[in-house]
Amino acid sequence: MKGCALQTASFMPRLQRLIDAADGPALVVRTSGECLAANAAARPLCEALRRRDPELRGLILSATAGGTVTGRVVLNGDSEDRRAFEICVVPEDSDLFLLVARDVTMEDNLTHALLRSRDLYKDLMACSADFGWETDAAGVFTYISPGGALGYSPRELFGQLSQAILGLGEHADDNVFSTRQAQRGARIWVRARDGTRVLLVVSAVPVHDKNGEWIGARGVARDITRDHEREATLRLDQASQALMGRIIVAIRSEADPEDILRAAAQSAAQALRAQAAVILARRSKEKTTITAPLAESADLDRIARDALTASDADAEEEVSVGLDAGERQCLTTCIAASAELRAAIVFARDVATEPWRAHEIELVHGMAGHLSIALKQAEILERLEALSRHDDLTGLLNRRALMAELADRLAQARRHGRRGCLLLIDLDHFKALNDS
The missing domain is CATH 3.30.450.20 (PAS domain)
Known part of the structure; x- marks a missing residue:
């Protein structure tokens, strides 16, 4: 808009010259908001006055009290045509005001972009x-x-x-x-x-x-402390499972209870980095002490016997694992395979430099459970083997076992040049009685 001419002859030519010479928006308005004169740059402000923009009218009304009023007005704040102006309202008389403005839309947009960038930075940092x-x-x-x-x-x-x-x-x-x-x-x-x-x-x-x-x-x-602890726990679990797998393979590769205990102790001692290990197995009719192929120790033997005695008192507990209260802080496990077979294994190492950890105790507890099952199976195999060679009622060798034993004894006698006597006793009706 080139600008409308002053409609009242009483207006001073000075106002028109100011409007024409202004670098930015300039206009003359009444208290009611009526635009009397304006340059082309003031078109957005004139349109805002016709829409009765509250911020712009508020500046004009403030100037009615006398004195120059300045302020910032934002037009179309929620649209893409958003415009911002710094406005100075100069009263000429009680109903006539000169408005001179500066378009600060670019500065305002930069400020808003900076605020949005700051909020974005804060949100990203809070999330990351x-x-x-x-x-x-x-x-x-x-x-x-x-x-x-x-x-x-x-x-x-x-x-x-x-x-x-x-x-x-x-x-x-x-x-x-x-x-x-x-x-x-x-x-x-x-x-x-x-x-x-x-x-x-x-x-x-x-x-x-x-x-x-x-x-x-x-x-x-x-x-990331919790994440680190979870990762460490997972690594320990994986390592424990791998160690347990090797121990189980060692256990299952043996059939004799004593060999099973020895293999388990040796594998576990290597996994636990133990400096010494002692195995004590107790049967109902005999007592056998087995030392694993590691450093021997009288203290460990005593600890194993004490642990085995304590396990005898607690007949209901099949597997137990604990730390000895003495200075050596040995890791002890007791296994009750059956009423006739109990075993204790003691591991020792320098706890001053490498104390026992919870996952190692869990490893020994898991090993003890598998060891108990393996010992039970070994006892069953021993019993089956005995039944396959001996008569259950009399304890005598059956025919197959007798012939095998006889061949071995005769071969041994020939090697040593010894003489012997073989007695065959036939009992009438014994088979029928035994079978019944």
């Missing part, structure tokens, strides 16, 4: 990290995100030396919070406020001044 930080050249925290970190509030961390408050040690070169090179996904153990150790994954970049001098670092960090 537990906290953001910045340090100076001395490694002192100069910024911590509002949520704080590691149990500390931002106020508590601000101004603190990162090495000292997080327990990072004295080597500045290893401090990711004072890095001079970009780092991504660095893992570092730190100390939280409650004293616990926390594993952080940190991404950081160095900060330089306008002269290229290094002045600090900034980055984000996330607590």
